[in-house]
Amino acid sequence: MQRVKPGDTILVYVRQEKEDDTILPSAITGAYEVVSEPYEDHARLFTTPPHMGDEVFPFRMKVKPVAVFPEPLEFKPLIPDLTFITNKKMWSGHLRQAMREIPEEDYRLILRRAGEEATDA
Template sequence: MTHWIASSNRDNAKILDAKHIWGVPRRNKTLMHRVKPGDTILVYVRQEKEDDTILPSAITGAYEVVSEPYEDHARLFTTPPQMGDEVFPFRMKVKPVAVFPEPLEFKPLIEDLAFITNKTMWSGHLRQAMREIPAEDYHLILRRAGMEATDA
């Protein structure tokens, strides 16, 4: 089993939660060959501004991949303006493992996450659609969210 952190925006995280489908951009097609049923995905949402409020970068929950990756060009996800006509066609079905009642703010986690080797320029580690992370980082995040008591 591989653990992944998947970068998203809040709109697409809500779609994932409602539809139980995750999609990545065309440019990440080769990445999808590495994702397998049984893998887990933590959903990371970037900092966003909503009206006058700054919503911090956060982890919203964990999901298990339950299908082989497939291709579907139907418009399902919200495309950020800088991504043109992207429809995130490389998709997989997921099931919730732990949807956090409140998003877990990401910045307080940085110092303790092994996959973030540059603690100053940490956001560079999250610029791709999905990134493999060590099991200890996956379990740490779940524990901090109050969703897992042990490192089983």
């Protein structure tokens, strides 16, 4: 969180989930511009998923939408073309931290695949 600053752009990645008998693939759902300094707030924003205990996710930042994808962009088909993923077979290890900086070229590729145009934010 200390590396994030206003003006940065973040992508929202959602890991694979199972919903009833359907598996929802890992995906990117949109891009957002950070508009505040990171801050800590322990007020509960939403119901925490059962497997995460009583977590309140206190490290936060205010964001505004840059591109909210009409449909989530499935992540696995992107892997061969993403330069920040150097181990294509064990790719999930590249995403196991809360935030990961990626190259500009990967950001632009993701937006293009989602049908969005990258801006110089």
